[in-house]
Amino acid sequence: MTVPGRSKGSWYRKPLADLFVQHGLFYFGRKTPFLIKLLKPMLVWSAYIFSTYLRRNLSNNASFLLGSDSTPRERSRFARRLIAKHFEFLQDFNRMQDWSQRQFLDLIDSVDGIEHYHAARSHGRGLIVTTAHMGSYEVGLAEIMAHETDVHVVYMPNDQAPFERLRSRFRQRIGAVEHDASQGIRLWIELKNALDRNAVVVIQGDRVMPGQSGQFVPFSNGQLELPLGPIKLAAASGAAVLPIFCLYSKAPRVRIEVGEPIIVCRDERPFDQAALEALSGSIEQVVSRQPDQWLAAHSALIQPVDPRSCAV
Template identity: 30%
Template sequence: MADRAPSIPWGGGPLNRGWLLALGEALAPAVPRQVARALAEAIAEAYALHGPEVRRSLASNLRGAFPDLPPGGPEELAIRTLRAYARGVADYLRAPVDPPRVVPRSPAATERMARQGGKVLVTAHLGNWEVGGAFLAASVGPHWILGFPERDPDLERFRSRRRERQGHHYLPADAVLRSLPALRSSLERGESAVILADRAVGRDRAPVVFRGRPAHFLRSPALLAALAGVPLVPTAVMAEQDGTYSAWVGEPARCGGDDGSVRAALQGAADFFGAVLERYPDQWYNFYPYWQEGP
């Protein structure tokens, strides 16, 4: 994964602003869900026309993830991705008054989430991780959310407020390493941590193969699981055509703390996310150039 920021990063784009989500939070509950989703899609399509950098980044990422797409396929899939993201934002904003239904995809998924004890749940920029957070609150109880800080301070405050309202403890991903002792203690008490792991931060990285290409995931989730003696569990909450969401839960991995064990656990998560993306190709929300361009 490239360390450099894109020329016009999504985090600095005009749609990723706290005031805009606050406005949406106030207005979205006043209209039916399908109307809110349609309005969000229209805004996303207009942005796609006037924000070519994000559209090109999406298409480039998707071309790497799906190399067999025909000419023009990545561009078409990029538009579908923006529409899917917009529908997810509408559901997120309406969630306090109309929470989406989340359904575990298999008895194994239900059983894995219901197991007693702490867990390090790793997810990716797939599907709707905010809706997923509400599902996890009901499934595993109190937990930490470790995510990537927003470039807009107002947006960061907005998302933090929403997460805290659901009972989550929020910690920026770049603070994970220095917060390991506190996180370890909470996991040993039986709480869980949810970490967006598909983007590396500085030295907090481990190489994986994702969709057949080299990438870097955060290393700290596997180290945290090893320190606390809890499993690393990949999860994803994905939108379905009927408006519900499906919770996918991968096989738990135990990390021994050595480099080989850490890499194996993270590679297992990368394989899980790659399979989820195969099923939901328009729900991968990395809006900047993702694939690394060198060693």
């Protein structure tokens, strides 16, 4: 029997990992965490075997991150490690959903490069913090909120509804202002106004979302498409761009690395290429040291393309 409006087999094409997160991981992780911990090896194996999306994309990324001389077996192991770390991240976040900001801050082992934060702040005109899908985003945000009172977080709604609800509740609880990345020109105006008030804007800098403009840059033996939003917003506002990464030391404990501030030239058109390359370099440096902490489930890296056609 075919369900009206649904093509035959479409149920099976939905990534099984997403289905499990939607219907089981958060509920059972909250009620019976020992069970999820016990079943974790099987869940990781199942996600790798049955989700073509994860297996194909993670293996493709591994071919760049590990190098062309890496073997299929090494890439397979790398992909399964990433899936395991993603499960650990989701379980940690699920377990911490009622924590206070102080409890999140107590997970920080060290903060390296705090002088870069002060240098970027002294530049004035607000601050644009960029990060990557690595480690614990929430702990890093809690640390920013410990130093700032006006923080705006740009996010793309996740199709995993339970996870999205927890993320939103956390941001509201610590006092961060949420901005849906799909708002278009309204989002741009809101962020520009916030920076004019000397606020902090936090944006993921390692992935271009639907509807956003991007540019391919050299990255880990291939090319990665980075969003142009942070660079263009910095040019429009005069704010500095500050890369900050919250990496696991031993999960759930983290260490925070603050990169050097990036000052964008406001006269460069259509955008400051050197500033974009500085941003990509800061991300690449961290990813190259901790490739199995980069939770990029999409096919992020591609073979080098003709630079004359790399703008999107």
